[in-house]
Amino acid sequence: MNRSPMNPTLLKPVVRIHHLSKSAFSSLQTLPESKTNQLLNPLYNFLPHTQNPSKIVDIICANLKERRTTLLEKDMIPHLGTQEVSRVLLRCQSDSFAALTFFNWVKNDLAFVPTIHNYCLMLHILAWSRKFPQTMTLLSELIELNRNKSGKASIFENLVLSTKDCSWEPVVFDMLLKAYLKAGLIRDGFVTFRKMIKLGFVPKIISINFLLDGLLKLNRINECWGIYEEMGKIGIRGNTFTFNILTHVICKSGDVDKVNRFLDKMEEEGFDPDIVTYNTLIDSYVRRNRLKDALYLYNIMCIRLVMPDLITHTSLINGLCKEGNVKEAHKLFHKMVQIGVIPDVYSYNTLICGYINKEMMQESRVLLHEMIKKGVTPNKFTCLVLIEGYKKKGMLISAVNLIVELQRFGISVSRDLQIDLVIALCQVDKPFAAKSLWERIETHKLEIYDELINSFCRCGYVNEAIQLKDEMFFKNMNPSLVTYRVIIECLCRLNRTMEGEVFMRDMVELGIQPDMTIFRSLISGYCREKNLNQAESLLIFFAEKFQVCDNECYNEVFKVFCEKGDVGKSMEFQKRMQKVGFTPNSLSFKYAIDALIAKSGMFYFYAWSVIHSTAIDRHSKGSFITDE
Template sequence: MKTLKSIDLRTLKPHKLTTAFSTNQGQSSSSLSLSKPSQHTLTPPSTPEPPNTPPITQLSLHESILSSQWHFIKHVSPNLTPTLVSTVLYKLRANPDLILKFIDQIEPHRLNIQYHCIAIAIISRLPSPKQALQLIKNVINFRVSTNREIFDDLVGARERLDISSSIVFDLLIRAFCELKRADEAFECFYMMKDKGILPKIETCNDMLSLFLKLNRTETAWVLYAEMFRLKINSTVYTFNIMINVLCKEGKLKKAKEFIGYMEGLGFKPNVVTYNTIIHGYCWRENLEGARRLFEVMKAKGIMPDSYTFGSLISGMCKAGRVEEASVFLEKMEENGLFPTAVTYNALIDGYCNKGNLERAFSYRDEMVKKAIMPTVSTYNLFIHALFMEGRVVEADDMINEMEGKGMAPDAITYNILINGYCRSGNAKKAFNLHDEMLSRGIQPTRVTYTSLIYVLSKRNRMKEADNLFVKIMDKGVLPDVIMFNALIDGHCANENVDRALCLLKEMDRMKVPPDEVTYNTLMQGHCRKGKVEEARELLDEMKRRGIKPDHISYNTLISGYSRRGDIKDAFRVRDEMLSIGFNPTLLTYNALIQGLCKNQEGDHAEELLKEMVSKGIIPDDSTYFTLIEGIGKVEKFMESNGL
C-alpha cells in the first residue's frame, strides 16, 4: 500500500473551493478540489462587494418609522437629506409619540432648528407636556439659535401644521422658567404679545414665581401690570404670589390690604394666603402682627395648618420667646396637627441659643418617641451649640451618632466644625477637615474659607492667608465683606496697614461694600502705629460713604489720641460722640483716664472716675490700674476710693 506524501499548503494556491452541506441525520460532507498551483504564495479569496443600498424615499422612511425599524433608521441617518427629514416629520403629525423616537436615531448636528420646532409643535399636542418641554430645553441648551429664532421657527412650524393652539409658546416660556432664565422667559412673553397671542395664566404664574425666587420683585410688578393691561385674569395662586412679593419687600401692611383687594374681585383667600403674610410677620420678628392675623383667619373660618403653627413657633424662637413657642407646640397638637422635624429644629435652635441644652435634648428625645427622625440640621444645631460651650468631645460623639444612623455630614456640618476649631486656634485640625470635605466630594463654601483665613490671621500666618485668598478667587469663590474683614484684621494686627488698605481698594474694585467693622479695624491699625490723623481721615471717609460710625469707631480715636497724650483732641472726639447721641462707655472713660494720667492730670482723672460711677458704669481692673499707676499715690488713692 502506497503511503501518501504530506502536502505543503504553503506551496498551493486555492483555485476553487466548493463546500456542500448535507443535513441527512445531522451529518455533513464536503468535497475539496485543488488545481496545480501557479504560484508559491497563498492569496486570500476576494471579498464580494455588498449589494448597493437602494435609495431612501419618503415612503420607505415613513414606513420604517411606523414599523419601528430603529436600527435601520440609525444606520441610514447620515444619508437623510433636510428635505426628506422635514417632509417625514410633517407626515408623522398624526403620530406624535413616534417623533421623539425618530429624532433620537439622528445625530443632533444633522437636525437644524426648523426640524426641532416642527417636532416640538407636533408633540406639544400630547396629553403630557413633559416630552415637549424636554425637547425645548435641549434646543435652548444647544445654544445654536437665538431666542427670537426659536420663537420665529415655532411660529412657522405652527402655521405649516395648521395648529391653532398656542400651547407651544406657553411651553417655551415654561422651559425658560424651569431653566431659571428669567430674562429669556420675559422676552418670549413680549414676543407673544407682539403676535397678539395671550399666554395662559398658569404661564404667567410660572414667571411671577420665578421672579419671586430670584428676588426680582420689581420685574414681578412689571409683569403683573402687563397682565392687568392685557386682561389676563388672575387666580388665587397669582394673588398669593404677589402677596409673597410684598412680604419680601417688607410691605406687610400692603400685603394685608391685598387680601381685601382680592376679596373685592370675588376671590376667597385660602390658608396659603394667610400663611404667607404670617410668615412675613414672623420673619420681621413682628409676632404681635402675626398673632393678630392668626386670629383673623380663624374668625373667617380658615383653619390654620401645620405650616401656620410652624411659622409662629419659628418666629417666637427666633425672637427668644422659646417658652411661648413651647406652649404653641402644645396648641398645635391639640388641634390635631403634627409637628415636623422643621418645627422641632426651631425649638431646639431656640433653646440652644438660650444655652439650655438640656431642654433642647429633651425635644430631640420627644421627636424620636413620635417617630420623627432627627435630620442633619438637627445634629448641626447640637454640634454648633456644643462647640460654643467648649464641649468638643460631645460634639464629636454627635457626629459619630449621626453617621451611625446613615446620615452624612453636609457642608454646614463641616463649616461648624472648621469654624469651631478655628476659633480655638487649632489650624491643623481645621485644614484636615477641609481636606476631608474635598475627599467626600463636598465643595467648601465661602464660610469655610473665611474660617480658615481667620485662623491663619490670628496665628500671624499672613503669607499663607494671602495665598489662600488668591486660591479662593481662582476657584471662582467670590469673597464677601466678612472674608475681607478677617484678612484686613490679620494684616492690621501684624502692623501691615498698607496691605490692609490695598485690600480696601480691592473691595471697591470687586464691588464688595465695606462696613463699619472694616473701617474700625483699619482705624485701629493706624492708631497702633500712632497715625491718629490717618485714622481720623478714615472716620470722615466712613461718613462720606454713608457708613455710620459706632462706639468702637469713636473709642478707637479717643484711645489713639490719649495714648499719644493729645488729651484735648480726645475730649473733642468724646464731645462729637455725645452730639450724635452716643453715650460714653467703659472703654471711653478708660481711654480718657489713661490720657489724663499720661499728662499727669490726676485730679481731673479722679473727677472722671466719679462721673463714670455716677452714670452707673462700673470701673474695671484696667481703670484702677491706670489711675494708681498714673497718679503714683497708691495708698492715698485706694483709701479715698474705699479700696
C-alpha cells in the first residue's frame, strides 16, 4: 500500500468519521484529564522552570531528548493528563524511540492506561518510522485491552481520527487487520476489511488470505465470496494461496460442479492448479462418494506433470476402501511406493481399516508387520482398529496375542483399550486369559476385580475367585455385595455350602447385609447336601438377625424333612419355625400331605387331624392359610 496523503477521496471519509465517532474512544480513558489548564496562574511563571505546571510538556521533551531516566519530578506528575501525553507524543514524531520510551513510562511506571487516542498516535509514529514489529505488538496489546471492555471502542475509526494530528502510514490499517486475525477475532477483522475498502485503503493479499482462511474455518462461505468480489472491484490480484483457499470454500459449500468454472477462472488469471488445489478437490470428491471424479483428477495431475503426493494417495486409498475395493486400494498403495512416495502411519491405517472392514484380519496383520519393519510406528488408532476388529470377529485371544506382540516391539497400547479387552474376555468366560492380560496392565480397579471374580465363578473356578477376593483386602479394597454373592453362589453350586456360610458371616462382620439371593443359595445348598441342621440354623439366624422369614426357603427345608418320611420330625420343625416367625402356606401343607400319602395305615385320619389342628390353631391366632 502506498501512502497518498493528498488524495481527496481519502480525506473526505476521514472527516465524516471524525464527526460521527468523536466519543468512540472514551471507553478506554483511564488516564486522568489534565489539571494544568484549571490551575493555570500567571504566578506559575515565577516558579523555577522544572516546577512550572504550564511547562510540563517542555520539561518531559527536554528530558527525553537528553535521554534522562527521570522524566518528571514527583510533585509534577499529578499535572500530567491525557492532553499532555498526546502533546508529548506529537512532539516526538521524528524520534520514535523517545516517544515509545515515554509511552511505556506512562503505562508501566505511572501505572496509567493511556487512552485509545494516545495509543493510536503511538501506533502512527511507529508505523511512520517503519518500526513494524513494535507496531504489531502495540496493536495486539490495544486489541486485548479493548476486547475486555464492556463498551468496545472502534480502533479503526480512532486510527482514522488520529491521522489529522500526525504523520501516518496507511500500512497501519493493514496491520490492524492482521492483528485482529492473529487474535482470533475474525469478525472484527472482516469489519475492518470492509471499512478499509470503503475509505479507499487497499489491504495486502497476505492479509486477505488470512481473512479468507479465518472465515472458511468459521464456515462463513458467503463472506468469503464477498471478499473475492471486492478484490475484483478494487483490482487486487489473488495468488496461488488465494485460489487454494477459495477451492476449499467451493468444496465446503458442496457445489463441487462449480469447480471446473473456478479452475478456468484461475487459469485465466495465470495460475495453474498446484498440488494443494488437486488434493483439496480430490479429498472433497472422496468425502462426497464421487470416487470416479477423484480418480479422473488424479489422472489429470499425472498428465499435467503435477506429482501426486502422500495426501493425494491416502485420500484415494480411503475412497477405494470406503467402496469396499480393498484390492485396488492396495494396488494404489504399491504404486505410491514405486514412485518414491513413502507411506506414513495414516496411509497404513487407512489400508488396515479397509481390510478390517472386510474382516480380513490376516491381511491387516501383515500390513502391521510391514509398517513396523519399515520403521513406521503404529499409533493409538492402529492398535484400536486392530483390536476392535478381532473383538468383532470374536477372536479375543488373538487380540491379546497382538497386544503382547506389540509390546515386544516396544509399542505401547492404551491402558483403557487393554482394560476393555479384559472385560470382554471376562464376559465370554475366558477368565485366565483376562487375568493374564490384567496382570500386565498393573491396574487395581474395583470394576476389573468384580468382572474377573464373576467370570471365574461362572466357570466354576471358585478358588481363583477367592484368591482375587483376598488380594483385594491386601490392597485395601473392600469387596462389594456382588463379589460376595457370586462367590457364595458358586460355593453352594459346588456343594461347599459350609464355606459359603463362612463368607456370608464375614460379610455381616464387615457391615454388608446379605441379600435374598445369598440367603436362598445357602439354603438350597444345604438342602442338596441334606444338611438340615445347618439349614434350620441359618433360617433362624436370618429371622432373628435380619427379620427375614422367606417362605421359599422355609418350604425348601420343610420339603426335605417331608421327603425323609418322618412326619413327626416335620411337624416339630414346623413348630420351631413358627416360633421365630415363619408361617406355613398352601405349598407347605401340600408337602406334608404328599409325605402322608406315602405312608400306609392311619393316613386319612392322621392327615385330617394334622390339617384340622393346624387350621384351628391358626384360626385362634386370627390368621388364615394362604397361598403365599
